[in-house]
Amino acid sequence: MSKIExxxxxxxxxxxxxxxxxxxxxxxxxxxxxxLIGPSGCGKxxxxxxxxxxxxxxxxxxxxxxxxxxxxxxNGKVDVIQLRKRIGMVFQQPxxxxxxxxxxxxxxxxxxxxxxxxxxxxxxxSLKKAALWDEVKDRLDENALGFSGGQQQRLCxxxxxxxxxxxxxxxxPCSALDPVSTARIEELLTELKQEYTIVIVTHNMQxxxxxxxxxxxxxxxxxxxxxxxxxxxxxxxxKRTEDYITGRFG
Amino acid sequence: xxxxAQRCAGAFGSFRGGLAERLVEKLLFICALSxxxxxxFIIAFILKxxxxxxxxxxxxxxGMTWKPGxxxxxxxxxxxxxxxxxxxxxxxxxxxxxxxxxxxxxxxPEWLRALIKPSVEMLVGIPSIVLGFFGLMVxxxxxxxxxxxxxxxxxxxxxxxxxxxxxxxxxxxEDALRAVPRTYxxxxxxxxxxxxxxxxxxxxxxxxxxxxxxxxxxxxNAIGETMAVLMVIGNPNIPxxxxxxxxxxxxxxxxxxxxxxxxxxxxxxQHALFALGVIxxxxxxxxxxxxxxxxxxxxxxxxx
Ligand SMILES: Nc1ncnc2c1ncn2[C@@H]1O[C@H](COP(=O)(O)OP(=O)(O)OP(=O)(O)O)[C@@H](O)[C@H]1O
Ligand SMILES: [Mg+2]
Numbered sequence: 372m373s374k375i376e377x378x379x380x381x382x383x384x385x386x387x388x389x390x391x392x393x394x395x396x397x398x399x400x401x402x403x404x405x406x407l408i409g410p411s412g413c414g415k416x417x418x419x420x421x422x423x424x425x426x427x428x429x430x431x432x433x434x435x436x437x438x439x440x441x442x443x444x445x446n447g448k449v450d451v452i453q454l455r456k457r458i459g460m461v462f463q464q465p466x467x468x469x470x471x472x473x474x475x476x477x478x479x480x481x482x483x484x485x486x487x488x489x490x491x492x493x494x495x496x497s498l499k500k501a502a503l504w505d506e507v508k509d510r511l512d513e514n515a516l517g518f519s520g521g522q523q524q525r526l527c528x529x530x531x532x533x534x535x536x537x538x539x540x541x542x543x544p545c546s547a548l549d550p551v552s553t554a555r556i557e558e559l560l561t562e563l564k565q566e567y568t569i570v571i572v573t574h575n576m577q578x579x580x581x582x583x584x585x586x587x588x589x590x591x592x593x594x595x596x597x598x599x600x601x602x603x604x605x606x607x608x609x610k611r612t613e614d615y616i617t618g619r620f621g
Numbered sequence: 622x623x624x625x626a627q628r629c630a631g632a633f634g635s636f637r638g639g640l641a642e643r644l645v646e647k648l649l650f651i652c653a654l655s656x657x658x659x660x661x662f663i664i665a666f667i668l669k670x671x672x673x674x675x676x677x678x679x680x681x682x683x684g685m686t687w688k689p690g691x692x693x694x695x696x697x698x699x700x701x702x703x704x705x706x707x708x709x710x711x712x713x714x715x716x717x718x719x720x721x722x723x724x725x726x727x728x729x730p731e732w733l734r735a736l737i738k739p740s741v742e743m744l745v746g747i748p749s750i751v752l753g754f755f756g757l758m759v760x761x762x763x764x765x766x767x768x769x770x771x772x773x774x775x776x777x778x779x780x781x782x783x784x785x786x787x788x789x790x791x792x793x794x795e796d797a798l799r800a801v802p803r804t805y806x807x808x809x810x811x812x813x814x815x816x817x818x819x820x821x822x823x824x825x826x827x828x829x830x831x832x833x834x835x836x837x838x839x840x841x842n843a844i845g846e847t848m849a850v851l852m853v854i855g856n857p858n859i860p861x862x863x864x865x866x867x868x869x870x871x872x873x874x875x876x877x878x879x880x881x882x883x884x885x886x887x888x889x890x891q892h893a894l895f896a897l898g899v900i901x902x903x904x905x906x907x908x909x910x911x912x913x914x915x916x917x918x919x920x921x922x923x924x925x
Contacts, residue, residue, distance in 0.1 A: 425811065456813030466804035468823065479812040482822070527808070534812055 374401035374538065374568045375422060379435035382417050382426055391417035391426075393592040394435065399585070404560060404569045406583035406600065408576070410615065413589040415572040419540045422570065423458040424451050439538070456483060459531030463543040465523035467515035467530070472498075472507050475515050475526055479534035493533055501529035502559050521552025528559065539563065541571040545578065557582050576616055580604050588612045667902065670895035681896060687860045689880065689890040698860040700900065702870040705863065706775060706854065707844040710782030714839055717783070718790030719832060723820060725791070726798035738795075744788045753852030756781040761853055770867030773855030779866070781849045786839035793838065797831020798824055834915035841908035845901065847874040873901045 376399070382392040392414045399405050407415045420426045421433055424444060436443045444454055456479075467475050476494045477485075485493065494511070498504040503525040507518070515526055524544055531539055541560075545553040560569060560582050573579050579586055579600065586603040588596045588611075596603060596612045607613040674681055674694055684695020721741075725734055757773075760780055765772030801824050809819040825832070855869020856879060863870050871879075877894050884891045 423811065425807065428807070428810065452813050452815055454813075455811055460811040462804060462807065462811075464804060466802070466808045468805055468808065469827065478809070478822070479814075482812065482814045482818050530808075530812065 373398040374440065375399040375570075376438040376441075377421075377435065378438070380418070380421060380437060381434040382414075382421055383432045383434075384429070387432055390592055391431065392421065395594045397587060397594055397597055399568065399570060401568045402564055402566075403584040404564050404571060404582055406579035406586045407570065407572045407589060408574075408579050408586060408615070409589035409595075411574075412591075414592040415589055416542055417592075418589065419460075419542055419570060419572055422538070422540060423455050423460055425455075425460065456534050457537050459534065459536035459539040461524070461527050461531055461539065461541045461544050464547055465520055465527055467518075467523050467526050469514060469516050471512050472515050472518075472526060473511040476529050476533045479530060483534060497529040497533040498526075500532050500563070501525045502555060502562075503529055519552070521548050521555065524548060524552070524556060525559070528556075528563075532563075536567065538568045538570070541569065543572050543574060546574060553578070576604075576618075588615060590615070664902070667895055667898050670892055671899040672896075673892040674889060674896040675899060681893075687876075689884075689893065692889065694889070694893040694896070696897065696900065698862050699871055699873055699876050699897065701862055702775075702860065703844055703872040703874075703901075703904075706778045706782065706850065706870065706872055707840050709775065709779040709866070710786060710843045711836055711840045713779055713783035714786040714790045715836055718787050718835075718839075719794055721787075722791050722794035722798060722832075723825070726795045727816070727820060727824070738792070741788050741791050744784065749785065749846060749849040750852075752781060752785065753849035756849060756853040764867070768867065770865075771855060771869060773853055773869050775854065775863060775866040775868065775870055777853040778850050778870075778872075781853050782843040782846060785846060785849065786843050789839045789842065790835045793835035794828065794832045797828035797835070800831065801827040830915045830918045834912045837908050837915065838912040841905045841912070844872075844908070845874065845905045847878060851875045851878055873897050877901075 375397075377395050377397050380392060380395045381390065383389065384391050395418060407418060409415055417426060417431075422437060422439075422444075424433075426433060433445055435445075437445060439454075439457070442449065468478060470478075473494055476497050477490045480490060480493050495504065495508075498507060503522060506522060507513075507526075515523060518526065524547075528539075528544075545556055548556065557578065560571065563569060564584075571579075571583065583600045585598065586600045587594055588603065588607075588609075590611055596607060596609045598608075603612060604616060607616065677684075677694065681694050681696055683697060684693065685697050686693045686695045687699060725737060729737065756777055760777050761772035763772075764770065764774065764777055768776070805823050805827065806819055809823045810816070814822070850872060851874065854872065854875065856871050856875050857869050860871040860876060877897050880890070881894055884894060
């Protein structure tokens with residue numbers, strides 16, 4: 372069964388004058404990595420943030436449906452706090468809080484009322500899943516801002532994992548990182564998909580080809596083509612997709 | 622090529638700037654120097670005039686009685702009253718100002734913010750004598766009729782000073798809250814935190830030094846304020862330690878203003894007033910230094 376399904380999903384910014392996303396229909400499978408590609412400004416971030424209702428923080432208006440496990444998250448009855456707990460997000464710039472590694476990871480569980488005695492285990496497990504434990508296990512009390520960009524980004528992944536989400540959204544998670552850190556994160560993504568549904572925005576074609584199972588190509592707010600990654604990269608059906616992935620524009 | 626171009630530009634610059642530029646620079650230097658000299662001169666003068674009484678040592682600093690007629694210059698009641706008035710005012714300003722700043726920074730729609738912010742800042746522009754007059758005519762009368770006492774009292778001083786400090790507290794705290802990186806807020810909300818949790822655990826802690834700075838700066842202003850306070854706090858004949866907020870008190874500023882008008886030129890009493898000035902100046906200087914340090918710290922930790 373599909374984990375995420377959007378039906379006629381449109382997003383408008385600024386009093387409905389700017390259209391960030393135009394009637395997108397897409398079905399995203401559970402335990403798969405789905406990559407979103409397309410030129411800058413085509414609506415990738417907008418799409419991603421529509422999935423956990425983060426767009427409304429900027430005063431955007433959303434039309435259409437986003438079904439998660441078959442339930443429309445925009446139907447007015449869904450508790451947005453619960454929703455965001457189920458759908459984790461990792462941002463383009465590593466954005467750990469200016470507090471210790473431990474407190475960063477424990478932040479989510481704490482606000483959701485997790486008792487103190489469980490926190491140690493949760494922190495350890497999350498850091499392990501994010502492949503960061505060995506590097507930081509003796510430095511849990513140190514301020515997160517003192518770590519490298521790649522470590523900070525993995526910390527942000529651990530922080531997202533700590534609230535035990537079902538879906539994790541990544542918005543260009545490697546764009547601020549060096550190739551070694553990027554490779555580590557990619558490796559991590561493939562491990563994480565056993566347990567989580569992953570949607571990732573990337574500007575890096577090779578990355579999309581390497582890690583993702585399905586790829587969606589966006590252009591000017593529209594979903595142009597969506598399919599298996601191998602098909603999109605080897606036999607794109609749409610001329611515009613082909614132009615984009617062969618680097619002829621964008 | 623580029624090398625010679627640079628040399629050309631340099632030569633041209635020094636040719637044109639030459640004399641005039643050096644002259645202007647000297648002039649600016651003299652202006653800067655004079656401002657330092659003035660400050661230095663004032664401090665030196667106040668200190669010099671205050672020393673005969675400051676030299677009394679414990680009798681001055683820890684003395685409980687201020688009776689200039691009998692040569693007693695104990696400063697404790699005055700200083701204590703000053704802090705009581707200052708801290709109380711600050712408490713009121715904090716209780717109203719910080720939530721107001723949070724509302725403005727986080728919840729207020731743009732149009733409301735555009736309305737509230739200038740109105741709050743306009744409070745700064747009200748001359749303190751006008752505010753004091755208002756306090757005397759309205760606040761003091763209100764307290765006398767509805768709460769008790771003479772009306773001229775600590776409570777009135779608190780309210781008037783809170784009104785005067787509020788704009789600083791609101792505006793600096795709001796700036797500090799807005800300076801917290803958006804990404805922190807998004808990360809917190811993205812983890813499923815409510816807006817209130819985000820404010821409590823992310824925004825306020827990260828804006829802490831700015832908020833504290835606004836409070837301490839406000840405190841400095843409150844302690845140094847003269848006119849408005851003078852008009853509403855009653856000023857009994859002898860400074861005392863009050864036992865209720867409905868009692869009148871004397872603070873450092875009001876004591877200086879009242880007694881300077883009848884002090885005998887060159888007397889110990891006059892030196893004593895200068896000594897009060899030294900204390901006042903030191904308190905405010907320390908508070909300002911703390912504010913500056915806090916704001917620096919905020920800037921350092923705020924951006925990364
Ligand atoms: N807060 C906003 N207010 C107004 N318009 C916006 C806002 N955010 C995005 N847009 C517009 O919506 C469109 C899609 O933006 P979006 O950020 O989703 O693009 P993107 O594909 O993520 O681009 P990039 O690759 O540069 O991150 C753009 O045309 C953009 O100008
Ligand atoms: Mg984007």
